[in-house]
Structures are given as C-alpha cells and as structure tokens.
Amino acid sequence: MGAEVVVEGLSKSFGRQPIWRDVTLTLPPGEVSVLLGPSGTGKSVFLKSMIGLLKPDKGSCTVDGTDIVRCSERRLYDTRKLFGVLFQDGALFGSMNLYDNVAFPLREHTKKSETEVRGIVLEKLDMTGLSGAEDKLPGEISGGMRKRAGLARALVLDPEIILCDEPDSGLDPVRTAYISQLLVDLNAQIDATILIVTHNINVARTVPDNIGMLFRKELVMFGPREVLLTSDEPVVEQFLNGRVRGPIGMSEEKDSAQMALEEARAAAGHHDGSVDDVRGVVPQLQPTPGLPERRGVRRRKDRVMSILHTLPPEARRGITDSLTDEDRLRYGLGGHADVGAGPADPAAPTAPSNGRAAGIDALAPPR
Ligand SMILES: Nc1ncnc2c1ncn2[C@@H]1O[C@H](COP(=O)(O)OP(=O)(O)OP(=O)(O)O)[C@@H](O)[C@H]1O
Numbered sequence: 431m432g433a434e435v436v437v438e439g440l441s442k443s444f445g446r447q448p449i450w451r452d453v454t455l456t457l458p459p460g461e462v463s464v465l466l467g468p469s470g471t472g473k474s475v476f477l478k479s480m481i482g483l484l485k486p487d488k489g490s491c492t493v494d495g496t497d498i499v500r501c502s503e504r505r506l507y508d509t510r511k512l513f514g515v516l517f518q519d520g521a522l523f524g525s526m527n528l529y530d531n532v533a534f535p536l537r538e539h540t541k542k543s544e545t546e547v548r549g550i551v552l553e554k555l556d557m558t559g560l561s562g563a564e565d566k567l568p569g570e571i572s573g574g575m576r577k578r579a580g581l582a583r584a585l586v587l588d589p590e591i592i593l594c595d596e597p598d599s600g601l602d603p604v605r606t607a608y609i610s611q612l613l614v615d616l617n618a619q620i621d622a623t624i625l626i627v628t629h630n631i632n633v634a635r636t637v638p639d640n641i642g643m644l645f646r647k648e649l650v651m652f653g654p655r656e657v658l659l660t661s662d663e664p665v666v667e668q669f670l671n672g673r674v675r676g677p678i679g680m681s682e683e684k685d686s687a688q689m690a691l692e693e694a695r696a697a698a699g700h701h702d703g704s705v706d707d708v709r710g711v712v713p714q715l716q717p718t719p720g721l722p723e724r725r726g727v728r729r730r731k732d733r734v735m736s737i738l739h740t741l742p743p744e745a746r747r748g749i750t751d752s753l754t755d756e757d758r759l760r761y762g763l764g765g766h767a768d769v770g771a772g773p774a775d776p777a778a779p780t781a782p783s784n785g786r787a788a789g790i791d792a793l794a795p796p797r
Contacts, residue, residue, distance in 0.1 A: 431459050432459045432591055432620075432623030433623055434458060435456070435480065435491065435492070435591060435623060436456050436490075436491070436493075437454060437455050437456070437492075438491075438492075439452050439488060440452070440479065440488070440490070441486060442472065442476075442479055442484065442486045449472035449475050450471070450472045450475075450647045450649070451488075452649075453476070453644075453649045455649060455652040457625055457640075458640070458730065458733060459729070460622065460725055460729060461623060461624075461638075461640060461726045461729070462613065462626070463623075463624065463640040463652075464625075464638040464641050465625060471647075472644060472647075473595075473644060474595055476627075477515070477593050480498065480625075481510055481515060482498045482506045482509075511539065512590045513589055513591050513592070514591070514622075515584055515594075516577065516581050516584045516593070516594040516595065517595055518596045522580060522583070524568050524569060525567070526567075527567055528565070528568070528582075529555075529564035531583055532554055532555060533547050533586070535586050535587055536550060536587070539587060551564075551586065554583075555579075557585065557619065558581050558585075558612060559608075560578055560579060563575065573600045573605070574608065574609065577597055578609070581594075581612070581616075590622055591624075592622050592625075593625050593627075594613065594628075595627050596627055596628055596629070597613065599629075603632070606630060606632070610632075610636065610637050613626065614637060614715045615717050615718050617726065618722050618723065618724045619721060619722065621724075621725045631669075631671075634670065635670070635712050636714060636715045637714070639654065639727075640653060640655060641653070641657075645669075646665075650665055650666065651666060654730075654734050655714070656711050656741075656744075656746075656748035657745040658670070659709070659748065660709065660710060660742070660744035660745050660747075660748055661742075661745075664676050665677050667709070670709075711748035711751070731753075735761050750763065
C-alpha cells in the first residue's frame with residue numbers, strides 16, 4: 431500500500447513574496463488526489479516542497495514517520511526514494527535513449543545487476559505502453575510518449591507515492607485520456623498514493639478520489655471528489671467550469687467592482703465563453719478490464735463513510751448514490767431514499783468563509 435502524506439501548516443515564500451500559507455491536507459494511502467489552481471498559485475512549488483527540493487518556511491510534511499521539512503539530509507535522501515516524480519516536461523536526458531533514461535535511477539541508486547535492471551526497465555516500459563521504443567531518443571518521440579517515458583522512469587524504484595506535475599500539459603484530449611487511464615491503471619497495479627497537479631477539468635472530474643484547490647495563497651479546499659464537484663464555492667465552481675465570470679482573474683484575483691460588472695453583463699445575457707455549467711458527480715474512471723481492482727477504493731469508502739455526516743448534502747448524495755447494494759449492507763444503510771438527501775449533521779461545524787467545512791480538509795479518520 432502507498433504511504434500516507436500528512437501536510438500540516440505548510441507555508442512557503444520566496445524572499446518577501448509569499449506563495450502559499452498554512453496548507454494542511456492528508457493524501458490518504460493508495461488514493462489518487464488532484465491539486466488544482468490557477469497558473470502561478472504555487473502548485474509546482476508545493477510538489478517540490480513535498481520532496482524536499484524546496485524548503486518551506488513553516489509547517490511539516492510527514493511521510494512514513496519522517497518530516498521532510500526538518501529531517502537530516504541522509505533521512506531526506508532515503509525518504510525521497512519513496513517518491514516517483516513525473517516532472518512537467520518529463521525531464522528526460524536528451525542524449526540517452528528511453529531504455530537508459532528509465533534505467534538511470536536504478537543504476538544511480540541501487541546495486542542491481544544489468545540483467546536485473548533490464549528486467550525492471552522492460553517491465554515499466556511495458557506498463558506505460560512503450561515496449562519496442564527502448565532505442566528511441568526523447569527528441570524522436572511524441573509529447574505523450576515522453577510523458578509516459580517520464581512515468582516509466584518514475585516507477586522503477588517501486589515508489590509508494592507518485593507526484594505528477596501536469597501529466598496532460600501539451601497533450602491533445604485523446605492522449606490526455608490515455609494518460610488518465612494509465613494513471614488509474616498504475617494505481618490499480620501498485621496501489622501507490624498519487625498526487626496529480628493539473629489544469630485539465632476532465633482529468634480533475636474523472637480521475638481522482640480527492641480534489642484540492644489552491645487560490646489566494648491558500649488551500650481553498652481539499653476533500654473527497656464529491657465535495658468539490660458539487661461545491662458552490664465560487665472559485666471552485668469557476669475553475670471546474672472554465673468560466674471567465676468569478677473571482678479568478680487574468681492574473682489571479684479580481685476586485686469586487688470587476689466581479690459586479692461581470693455579473694451585470696451575465697444578467698443582461700452576455701455569454702462569457704464557457705460551455706454549459708457542469709456540476710455534479712460524474713462517474714470515476716475505472717481500471718482497464720482485466721486489471722486488479724483498486725485497493726484504495728474500499729479504504730476510501732470506509733474513510734469517506736466515516737466522515738459522511740460532516741459533508742454537505744449534495745456531496746453526501748453523490749457518495750451514497752455510488753454505493754453498491756453490498757456497500758449499503760456494510761455501512762448499515764437502507765434504500766436510496768434513506769440516505770444522502772438529508773441536511774448535514776446539525777452538530778457539524780458549518781463552512782467558514784474560506785469554504786472549508788468539517789471533514790473536508792481533514793481527510794484522514796482520527797489516528
Ligand atoms: N525557485 C524559485 N525562486 C523564486 N520564485 C519562484 C521559484 N520557483 C517558483 N517561483 C515563483 O513561485 C510562484 C508559483 O510558481 P509555480 O510554478 O509553483 O506555479 P504553478 O501553480 O505551478 O503554475 P503553472 O500552473 O503555471 O505551472 C511563481 O510566481 C513563480 O515565479
């Protein structure tokens with residue numbers, strides 16, 4: 431099973447420029463999470479901070495008992511081996527063929543024989559659909575293939591956590607669909623914890639178990655996919671619908687006068703360029719038939735059902751609608767009409783103005 435990653439109160443600035451502050455979230459073991467946010471909100475900085483390539487000013491990021499922010503160099507080196515990272519451009523060595531690129535971490539970090547290296551490299555190239563392309567140079571293959579080669583290389587040390595920085599950037603919608611399917615299939619095969627940074631609305635809607643969103647130098651929300659997909663938090667709604675109207679402006683935040691102007695234009699019938707509003711829980715991508723089931727699905731159901739009463743009604747409905755009859759028995763639920771549609775637990779704290787609600791950015795059940 432993949433490792434849990436617990437981020438608490440993490441803040442990062444460069445000189446006097448704060449990037450984000452007080453980020454708290456838990457990546458549940460073996461689940462797939464997506465981090466969204468307008469350009470420049472510090473998503474890549476967040477990924478780099480998680481593996482200790484950048485040093486946050488405050489807070490902690492704990493993996494397997496080690497706080498990446500404060501541990502020794504030696505400990506950091508060892509803990510980093512738990513991570514496989516797919517950088518935005520694939521970060522392949524241009525002068526090495528795909529075989530040598532993928533073999534590189536094994537030759538650098540292990541004492542495996544070339545025969546063992548060969549077995550692993552060919553297996554990972556096969557998993558990522560690159561069998562037969564071993565001799566190609568990165569410059570000779572398509573962007574989608576380069577991403578998959580970067581992913582194959584991220585897999586060779588059997589990571590417990592995979593971080594993917596915009597795996598879809600520069601890809602057409604079909605190649606993006608393939609890479610989405612590949613990530614879900616990999617999760618089914620190796621049960622790793624996965625965090626994907628993306629701008630792609632389809633990826634965000636269909637791939638992850640959990641979604642988070644960075645905006646205004648804060649983590650606006652992080653929680654089960656059903657919470658964000660049904661959220662009426664303006665920034666989340668605007669982003670998931672790719673709309674001009676809303677708090678996100680051309681270069682980050684809009685002022686209230688501009689927002690009021692846009693609202694007035696919309697009320698007068700001006701179309702803002704988005705497709706029809708899409709809201710609600712769409713089906714999640716499943717592993718390709720023939721692959722094992724994702725083990726994270728059962729763990730997630732148990733976890734989400736344990737915080738169900740703290741979630742907003744629409745999210746609860748989305749979650750309970752996806753339960754099978756067997757699940758309903760397991761969680762002691764009756765028919766569809768009995769669950770999910772009622773008001774949120776009156777005892778649960780209500781969402782504060784930043785859009786967080788109980789159970790939303792506190793994903794993990796009490797430890
Ligand atoms: N090493 C660095 N030194 C100084 N500033 C940096 C450094 N790395 C990133 N930044 C700044 O941090 C901010 C966030 O950058 P980052 O690349 O993390 O954004 P992002 O959300 O990933 O953007 P995009 O979606 O466009 O990739 C930017 O203003 C960037 O200029």
